[in-house]
Amino acid sequence: MSATLSPAAIHVTDPTPLPPHDAPPSGRRSASDGRDTAGDETLPSLSREEVLRYSRHLILPEVGLEGQRKLKAARVLLVGAGGLGSPAALYLAAAGVGTLGLVDFDVVDVTNLQRQILHGTRDIGRPKLDSAADRIGEVNPHVRVEPFNTRLTSANALEIIREFDIVVDGTDNFPTRYLVNDACVLTGRPNVYGSIFRFEGQASVFATADGPCYRCLFREPPPPGLVPSCAEGGVLGLLPGLVGTIQATEAVKLILGIGETLVGRLLLVDALRMQFRNLKLRRDPECPACGTHELTALEDYEEFCGLRRAAAAGLAAPPIREITPREVAAKRARGDDFDLIDVREPHEYAIARIEGARLIPLATVSDAISTLDPNREIVVHCKAGGRSARAAQVLQNAGFHRVWNLAGGITRWSDDVDPDVVKY
Amino acid sequence: MPITITLPNVLARLAEGHRTVAGTGGTLGDVVADVSNQFPSLRARLVDDGGNPYPFVTYYLNDEDIRFAGGFGAPVRDGDEVIIVPAVAGG
Ligand SMILES: [Zn+2]
Numbered sequence: 001m002s003a004t005l006s007p008a009a010i011h012v013t014d015p016t017p018l019p020p021h022d023a024p025p026s027g028r029r030s031a032s033d034g035r036d037t038a039g040d041e042t043l044p045s046l047s048r049e050e051v052l053r054y055s056r057h058l059i060l061p062e063v064g065l066e067g068q069r070k071l072k073a074a075r076v077l078l079v080g081a082g083g084l085g086s087p088a089a090l091y092l093a094a095a096g097v098g099t100l101g102l103v104d105f106d107v108v109d110v111t112n113l114q115r116q117i118l119h120g121t122r123d124i125g126r127p128k129l130d131s132a133a134d135r136i137g138e139v140n141p142h143v144r145v146e147p148f149n150t151r152l153t154s155a156n157a158l159e160i161i162r163e164f165d166i167v168v169d170g171t172d173n174f175p176t177r178y179l180v181n182d183a184c185v186l187t188g189r190p191n192v193y194g195s196i197f198r199f200e201g202q203a204s205v206f207a208t209a210d211g212p213c214y215r216c217l218f219r220e221p222p223p224p225g226l227v228p229s230c231a232e233g234g235v236l237g238l239l240p241g242l243v244g245t246i247q248a249t250e251a252v253k254l255i256l257g258i259g260e261t262l263v264g265r266l267l268l269v270d271a272l273r274m275q276f277r278n279l280k281l282r283r284d285p286e287c288p289a290c291g292t293h294e295l296t297a298l299e300d301y302e303e304f305c306g307l308r309r310a311a312a313a314g315l316a317a318p319p320i321r322e323i324t325p326r327e328v329a330a331k332r333a334r335g336d337d338f339d340l341i342d343v344r345e346p347h348e349y350a351i352a353r354i355e356g357a358r359l360i361p362l363a364t365v366s367d368a369i370s371t372l373d374p375n376r377e378i379v380v381h382c383k384a385g386g387r388s389a390r391a392a393q394v395l396q397n398a399g400f401h402r403v404w405n406l407a408g409g410i411t412r413w414s415d416d417v418d419p420d421v422v423k424y
Numbered sequence: 425m426p427i428t429i430t431l432p433n434v435l436a437r438l439a440e441g442h443r444t445v446a447g448t449g450g451t452l453g454d455v456v457a458d459v460s461n462q463f464p465s466l467r468a469r470l471v472d473d474g475g476n477p478y479p480f481v482t483y484y485l486n487d488e489d490i491r492f493a494g495g496f497g498a499p500v501r502d503g504d505e506v507i508i509v510p511a512v513a514g515g
Contacts, residue, residue, distance in 0.1 A: 084515045172515040197512035199433050218511040220479035230514040233434070240515070268509065272433060273443075279484050279507065282492055363438060363465065 043069035044098065050142060054096050067256045068096055072142075074255045077101035077164035079152055079180055081128045083230070083240030084170030084194045084247060086118035091248040092168075093136045093143045097255070100136065101164055103148040104128045111424075115237035152176055154298035157183040166254055168192045168247050172230065174221035175301035181206060181214035182298055185289040192250045194243040199236050201243035201269040204262045204281060205250050207290065211263035216284040216291070221305045224389070232386050239271050320392045323404040325413040328379055332356075338377035343391040344410075348383065352422040354413055362387045365394050374400045381406035381413070383424075427455045429506040431466075439463045452485060452506065453496030470508070480511040 046054070046068060057063040063071075074097050078085045081104040089100055108116075108123040108131055116128075123131035129147040136145055148160055152171075161167055161183045169180045169191055177195070184191035184207035191206040193214060206213040246267065253259045268277040288295040331338060342349060342357040349359045360368045362382070372378065378400060382388040385408055392405045406413070414421040426446040436443045440463065447458035453475070460467035472478055476496065483490040484507040490498050500506075 080515050082515055170515045172513060174511070174513045177513055194515070195512050196514045197434065200512070202509070202512065217482060218480050221513075222478070222480040222511055233514075235514055266509070268507075270433070277507070279487050279509070280489065282489060284491070366465070 040066065040069070042073075044072045045069065046072065047142075050096070053140075053142075057096070062258045063256060067258075070255055070257075071096045071252065072098040074166070075099040075101065075164045076166045076168060076251055076255075077103065077161060078168045078170055079103045079176070080170035080172065081116075081118055081132045082106070082112065082170060082172060083115045083196065083235065084244040085132075085168070086116045087241050087244035088168050088170060088194075088248040088251070089118055089132060089136060090139055091245055092251060093140045095248070095252055096140065097143065097252070099144045099146060099164075101146040101148060101160070102129055102132055103150065103152050103160065104132070105149055105151050111231075115235065115240050117241070152179060154179060154300060157298060158187060161187050161189055164189065166190050166192060166251050168194075168251055170194060170244065170247070175305045177214060178221065178304060179298065179301045182289050182295060185213050185295075186298070190254055192247045192254070194240075194247040196235055196239050196243050197230065198234055199239065199270065199272045201239055201271070203243055203246045203250070203267045203269065204265060205254070208261075208263050210283075212281045212283040213287060213290040215289045216287045217266065217281060219284070219287075224306070224386070229386065232383055236271055239269070242269055242271065320389050320396070320405050321403070322385075322407040323379060324407050325416045328406060328413075329417045336377070338379055339372070341372075341378060341380045341391070342382070342410075343380055343388050344382050348424070351424050352410060352414070354381065354410055354418075354421065357381065360391075362391050365391045366398075369395070369398050372400070374398075375402075377402045377404070379404045379406055382409050384409040384411050426502060427500050427504045427506060429455065429459055429508065431508055432510055434510070435466065435469055435508070438466045438469060450499060451496060452483065452490060452494075452498045452500050455500055455506065456496065482509045483507075484509065 054068045057068050076097050078089050081102050106128050108119040108126050110124050118135050119131045129149050133145045167184050167189050190208050193206050194203045253261050264281050266279045266281050285291045340357040342359045343362040345361050380388040380391045388405050392403045395403045414423045426448045428444050428446050430444050439445050445459050447455040449455040
């Protein structure tokens with residue numbers, strides 16, 4: 001673990017093993033370097049209340065007083081206070097990790113509450129950092145929360161991550177995942193990785209001194225639209241609870257230096273079958289981040305994900321034209337002749353639909369091409385515009401030249417044209 | 425006994441709902457091609473236009489990353505097990 005200097009106001013070790021009260025804040029201390037030296041004077045002491053609070057830890061020989069003080073000294077950064085970040089933050093706080101950094105710029109939305117247990121119904125509309133800090137304070141007032149109300153970017157990632165010992169990646173997009181990984185490799189901070197989609201999750205520990213990194217597993221991100229986001233593809237609300245808790249467990253093990261972590265292993269979680277599988281991960285000698293080290297600074301991750309994915313899938317085709325919901329409504333009002341195609345799934349169609357749209361789920365668009373007239377105007381839509389962009393690409397590749405993608409999908413249709421269409 | 429390929433849930437519906445599919449061949453590439461022939465809509469999700477694995481889909485042969493075991497040229501034997509792990513980013 002790194003020897004990060006943390007801000008002042010952390011309790012310095014009291015030489016007595018069980019001090020009656022917190023020692024007064026005095027000066028700086030350095031975080032644990034992982035050595036298990038009994039009575040390590042660089043570690044903060046525990047108050048009487050903390051000793052009682054953590055008693056179930058203290059009686060575990062693998063944790064004990066020394067381990068609990070390591071937890072108190074530890075600084076863990078959670079990137080994302082969403083599905084994965086919620087259980088991770090709650091359990092790390094409850095376990096007594098002294099400082100939790102939180103990076104998020106989102107506000108709580110009602111659709112988050114199905115899985116993001118850091119936030120409650122009364123928090124809808126509040127910044128996630130505010131509701132997270134409240135909830136963490138409720139769970140364990142001894143935890144210091146350091147909020148970063150920003151998107152993690154190439155400009156700020158190194159500076160933020162350097163201030164922490166361990167990073168927990170709970171982000172929801174590929175550019176940020178590569179950014180977190182590279183910043184962890186460059187700063188030497190372990191990247192406790194978790195990722196989820198629908199019913200399946202992945203977890204590992206990347207970017208340790210000897211272990212592989214995220215780029216060793218996936219050299220490049222997938223092209224746009226190939227892997228839908230959770231907003232488009234859905235996610236079982238309990239799944240981030242499983243995976244985020246695994247991430248928190250790994251972070252605690254790294255802090256304590258106990259057990260066998262997921263370094264060099266990829267854990268696959270299948271909630272439908274309730275199967276957990278371990279696959280071997282190796283450091284790729286050609287990995288630009290941790291293998292050849294040709295990556296010496298952070299790059300533009302939007303561009304990295306955009307350029308590579310177009311090339312990877314051979315999608316460097318003419319761009320997809322977009323049309324707004326209001327423009328489509330105007331076309332209808334004028335009596336324009338065009339086909340509206342809904343490429344969502346039947347169960348989504350059952351929740352909400354645009355009147356007059358024909359349902360052709362994305363996976364079946366290729367098969368349905370023979371039933372479509374390439375000379376007619378076609379507008380495709382999905383929930384938010386991602387899947388329909390792919391459908392439009394399929395149609396364009398098949399020789400359809402008058403294809404438009406409905407910008408913002410049925411969600412924006414509900415906002416801009418017909419509020420009676422239910423948003424989900 | 426053929427070689428089994430375990431698909432991620434998200435690809436199962438392109439294989440008529442099967443989470444595990446079976447193929448035959450002397451190399452992993454042969455088996456993937458065989459499975460692609462059985463389920464044509466799966467092909468574009470398994471291999472690129474050149475028939476090679478994508479950099480965002482990792483193949484495991486008996487729990488080993490195939491990039492360190494000969495890639496699609498890796499020899500396979502009856503009873504071998506392949507797991508396909510796609511990159512996902514949800515959080
Ligand atoms: Zn690497």
